[in-house]
Amino acid sequence: MATGHDGPTGDWFGNSEQISRLPGKVFAATCLAATLFGIVMVAGLLVYVTKDAIRPLTANPGWFLVFFLTLVVPSTALLAYFGRRRDGEATVALTALGIPFFGLLLGSGVLMLFIDVIGIFEWLAFVAATIVAVGVILGHRRVRGRTSFLEELLVGVVALVGLGPVTYQFISTFPTLPQAWLIYLFTFGLGGAAIAGLLVARRRNDRRAGLTAFTALFVTVTAGVFIDPSTGITPPVWVILFTFAAIPTALYAEGVVRRRQGSLPVGLFFPFVVVAGMLVGAVLVDLLGFAGPQAWLDIQFLTSANSRFPEEAGIYPALIGSILMMVVVAISSFPIGVGAALYLEEYAPSSGPLSVVVKFIEINIANLAGVPSVVYGLLGLALFVNWLDFASGIVVVGGMTVGLLILPIIIISAQEAIRAVPGSLRQASYGMGATRWQTIRRVVLPEALPGILTGSILAFGRAIGETAPLLMIGAAASVFRAPNGFFDIFSAMPRQIYTWVGQPSQEFQYGVMAAGVVTLVTVMISMNAAAILIRNKYERRS
Amino acid sequence: MSNENMTTPDPNTESGSRVESQTSPRPGSEVVDSDELNRPKTSETVVSSRDLDVFYGDTQALQGIDIEIPKKQVTAMIGPSGCGKSTFLRCINRMNDLIDSCRIEGELKFEAKNVYDSDVDPVALRRRIGMVFQSPNPFPKTIYENVAYGLKIQGKTENMDQKVEDALKSAALWDEVKDRLDESGLDLSGGQQQRLCIARAIAVDPEVILMDEPASALDPVATSQVEDLISDLAEEYTVVIVTHNMQQAARISDKTAVFLTGGELVEFDDTQKVFENPESQRVEDYITGKFG
């Protein structure tokens, strides 16, 4: 890196002479300005569009004052205090707030799928089939001794694909079926509590601690089911949100407490301060009659379908469409991308006839990453719709098209992560008599996983904003109900935004569209932030 | 390294031309070694090579190596950098297979079986011949997981706690780590890490342990701990150690092989004899520090 020192060096000849420092300083300033140009401009535009979406000026000043006093002041003060203590308490505080936040986001996504897309009995059938498949694999392993990986894969796929529908048929013939809340409780609640219990037991090397954790979590999640549904907290809402937000948070808190051994980790109370601030603020605002901002981006926008009237327009079906599409994208691109990267980094020979093929594949992947997205859209249209005869504009077609689009990005970033694993670890593993696959699975993959995840999440962030391929494969301009499966017609958030571009009225241009843009960008930035957090966490450790 | 004073032709350099006649192994042919009578301990040979040539692409790294490594003794390999001693070590457990450009001719026997025969499984071979590397390379896992790694990949999962404990005790590390087996192996000091790597290698109970300059990255105290450990290990295992440190070889080994530039094995004999009364003038020059 740069090693020059242009700082003042005291009195020396030439100090005030010919060699002027000015051009250098101007150059450095220009370069800095150029670096900031794009960032500042886009940041400014994002602030502007957020302003249009939220419309803060429509709110009563008292409203801001109340929330400033109840939420901003206490939490900022607390954070500043933690920051000055310099013992990592601020990190604990922010993580303790961040984990439930991301957990709630993820949980809400899953919850929406269960409300609108996946039937509860389909889910039950799927879980049952999975259990049977795992059982078959384990049984198979016991009978056959050491089985081949492909065999296991085959048995697993057959068990899942074959059993799923059969189980569904079978289950639907039952005279009495378990109640929905029981199914949620025993699939999500029990599963989550069991995983948490196992983790605690392993971390503490103490079976009883694990059992205690499991019991405590499971009892809590069961108790929550009996909350009065009229509060809005119905059993599925409670169970799913608890599983995705509360259990990871509890696990994190347990880890912090265990590491601190004795001294109380006060940072863990930060989220309570934030939530309490919000609640108190809301109550006060209501009591004092201060009106909040007339935001375009509100609950109504997030939960209703598009409409001719800007006040009633919403993004809900497109949001669900995007989530469903991302499921297809992840399934279709992640395993293949990581597999390809593993082959290229771990297996590919550097000499011999196959090395020519490998070289060709690598050049090809680099070039695929530069193919315009609209061309991928044409590929999806021709391949899936025209040749394979899928219906146009359905979720799987959109997902697979975008999946193909981000496949080269995932391969390239996964390759980088795998390459960063030191060769000495591989040598050590081979020297112990490990086979190539054992070395990959037990040494290379665990080391490379954070890097692979970071790259993949960034790629998924790009996928969620892709519009052109969706236009080409004929995703709907606007749908008025959420797709009810992977083979249903859908619209995604960016596609819906493009539809609104055609609405000339001011309310749509500066209101509804701004709200849509803010929603989309928020999702994308949270994904990027998660990726960057993962990267920082693991970079620091190694 | 000065190559100038190596102009004297050595009888061993001819061995390269004998490769053609060596295409098929001759079963039952006894290798006659003039040193046979001088050995202090009569012991059976566990690894032996005849006319072993190794090439990386077009460059020859080893020329016609003949050696017989005795069982349950420490055999040291010394020589200047780039003389091929590490290459030879990696031939024994076929680690060189991982390098695409590497080509091996001649014969290298482990327990009377040529390990380069087509029916040998290098993975199974490496499970019998452990290896310790130049700089400590524990896995980024817990201490326990590091030692248990070999047992797990070989499916020997019964009685694992006991085996891990035994291996750590044999590696003289147990007392230092018994209370923190679930901490990362990377949290240990350099010398402890290297002993952890040794424990990892002996946990699966191999016949031979190959060590590639195991102390070169360690401070003097850690080095002497590892050296003591190596001497202890020779009671149960055959140890082959590569080192660039002649004093170390003199201290810990029973047999010493001297490789010189160009990939030749110039002398192989009892350590005492090699250091006090070498047969070759070049070896004497090397050992007394005239070159190298």
Added chain:
Amino acid sequence: MSQENNTPDFVGRSGIRSAREQSIKWLLFGCAALSVAVTTAIVATLLFDAIDFFLEVSPMAFFFGTTWSPTIDQAFGVVPLVAGTLFVTVLSACIAIPVGVASATYLSEYASRKTRSIIKPALEILAGIPTVVYGYFALVYLTPALEWLGLPLSTFNALSASIMIGIMIIPMVSSLSEDAMSAVPDSLRQAGYGMGATKLEVSTGVVIPAAASGIFSSFILALSRAIGETMIVVVAAGMRPRLVPSPFESLEVMTAAMVQLVTTDIAGGSTAYRAMFAIGITLFAITFAMNLASTFVASRYREEYQ
């Protein structure tokens, strides 16, 4: 071979283990080879319909025709679209190239570790913002702002779309150029300082020339991205094909023409529908050639310094 009685246990490949290893190896190879299948599929699907198109419309009329009016006049001259694409690309390059190189210079030569650790994620986010959002910014904020400055802009215009494309591809230029500059060995910089050069002289006189091929390859890649960019132009630049584009007026680029064709109701097998694939394969050929060129140029600097 001759070990009948006392076969050591490392002899003979363990059948199951070997089969497992081989099956995994070929499964992973299949994953890697899939990328070739994707390329083949792209070429095949595009060619399939493009050939049909060229059977109906002569390649001469397509590549040299000066009128693009596929649905009304059945005129399939691609020249106005190519002209529009080139125009937008050049305009956006005017922004992205100087800004990108300057910012790469700053990040590689001037910025402290801490500054870099803040700016690089920010640039990553810049690169990750959906293009439809950039298009929205251009249409709804940038165009009115530029009008306010006194530029005679129509609602859809090439200028604001090009500016947004330029901003979008800055991160690409800057990160790839920075990689190239960081790969320049420190010994070269030391030599420069040893001769009494200032930091400015070392940056512009030593580092940038030494990294030239890497920087150049980043330009090619970024321009190919600009050529293939769709949503910004579709949203903000309009859909009116022009032989001689003006920055203040709307125009139509190749990608926008494809979107226009697919979103208007055209019959599946019609000539207009197939024209989409003809543009598609032209676009694919151009960008693919540029990517190859970029890889080739970039491989030269890797050879020089690594």
